[in-house]
Amino acid sequence: MKTIPKFCKQLYLALGILLLLFNIGYLNKADADPVYTVSINNSSTVNNTVLIGNVNYIPLKTGFEQLGYHVEWSQADRSLYIISPDKSIVVNNVTKQIKMDGKLYSALKKEILNKNGTTYITARYLSQLTDSQIKVNGKLVNISNTNIPIFGENADGSFWLKNNGNFYSLKSKTPKLIGKVDLPSNNAKYSSMSINSIKEKKSFVITIKTFSGEPLKNVSTIKIFIKNDEVIYSMINGSEENLETSKNGANWVFNNGHLVNLINDNGDIVKNYDLTKIIEDDFFSIDGFIGEEFMLVRSETKKQLWAINMKTNKSVRLYNKLLSKEEQASIEGNTDIGDIHYGDNLHFKSRSGDTLNFNYFSYLQGAKDMNIEVKLSEFRNFFSN
Known part of the structure; x- marks a missing residue:
């Protein structure tokens, strides 16, 4: 009986190890790099999604925020609080139970999971909880919702502008109606909100840009002054505001195309x-x-x-x-x-x-x-x- 030379054994062992490492790397890559692209309203792409068993998982915080929700973590009860003016959702990361608008639901199975310190939710369950529509076209998964409020936040506050003009701020995990804002006459397809905080006055200047038409050539600017959690002034401009002219000296510039108001931090x-x-x-x-x-x-x-x-x-x-x-x-x-x-x-x-x-x-x-x-x-x- 012929024996296998020692150097051949070592070669076979090395090849085996390489093959094992390749398979492990391949499996990890298949888990980390999705073959699907997930988007919200056919515009913003959701990053860092994972594909497990042909199921698309989205980072929960990112997915809800792009659909107009504030998301915060409570270490006290190890839960995620997901908040909008129309809906309140609490996900317990330990029991995997969910409470929606005060009603408790049984523990979830594979809809929500924790992986490498991040909480994920399936694309389908995200659309279900937010009353959105989901469509799969080839390798593109799109989650759409025409009733998404315009949402923005920074370290000092979270705000929503709904389609009816109601403006909300977040107080103690509950959105509070703080005023009514006029809206542009065009049907906005995409929007963005920027927030300037005036901490010493407990005030904010909110600037919202709305885009409509094809190819999104119509831009309107909504500017809002908030003081002591109340909308005290707002104005619509039928064009995009130039950031270099948003202030003049110490005063904020509010222009509706006919009237220009200079407003101080107070x-x-x-x-x-x-x-x-x-x-x-x-x-x-x-x-x-x-x-x-x-x-x-x-x-x-x-x-x-x-x-x-x-x-x-x-x-x-x-x-x-x-x-x-x-x-x-x-x-x-x-x-x-x-x-x-x-x-x-x-x-x-x-x-x-x-x-x-x-x-x-x-x-x-x-x-x-x-x-x-x-x-x-x-x-x-x-x-x-």
Whole structure:
């Protein structure tokens, strides 16, 4: 009987170990890397999902938050509290029992599991608990719900805006109705909420962007001032707010296209500007500020840049002050609103000391950008006439 050489035995043993390690790695990879993509409302993708026995598991906290729920952990009773204005769910991580709107349900089997310190829920059970619809198309799993409130939170608070305009904040694991907010007339398909906390005043400034149309070309901004857990002021702007113009000095800027209010951290309106009276009847976006002295606004219809002296309320159309007569005639002769250069193409770029820098796209100069500098003292003189 022939014996197997020692080096062959060692080779076979090494190959066996490699094969075992490969199989273990393959199984772990199959468990950790899902072959399905799970999304919410065909937009946001749920990360870190796992596939076990052809069942898709979603990180519970992530899944509920993307469907408009606040999720918090209670170490005292080792439970997850899942909260929205319409529903309260408590999942006990030890007994695996669930309590929904006060009603206790029997222990779950494989719908919820704990893995590597994370609690997971099946995609199907997530849709069931949130009254959502689930559809599987090939390798895409989509969970959709048209009644999801707009939800946002930071370390200081959690907030919801429902489709009927009711605005809620979270108090002691219970949403509290704190006011009513007007909504844009368009049917928002996607939304996002950002929160600015004013801790010393127990106040918040909430900014909500809503997107509609295809390809999501219509944007509206809802801005809300909250003080002592009450909505004291809100305003809708029919365009996207420029983050650089959301504040002017110490004051928050609320613009609805016609009226601009400057509101301090205490929630007081310190100054307001009725642009339809100061300039003309149109819709205006804010292009920028020059300190706390001048506000630059652009009309929606004519796409022309105006400057307003914020102390005197006087206004000037800037291309009449900064451009030559020939350039002014060229602007006024362009009546094609479909032209990407329709309007005055005049933009404030920066301030360097007492010098203001503007940019202008000129047809007369061979269709090129021009830089225009003007001294602040001269700019002030524009409003003296």
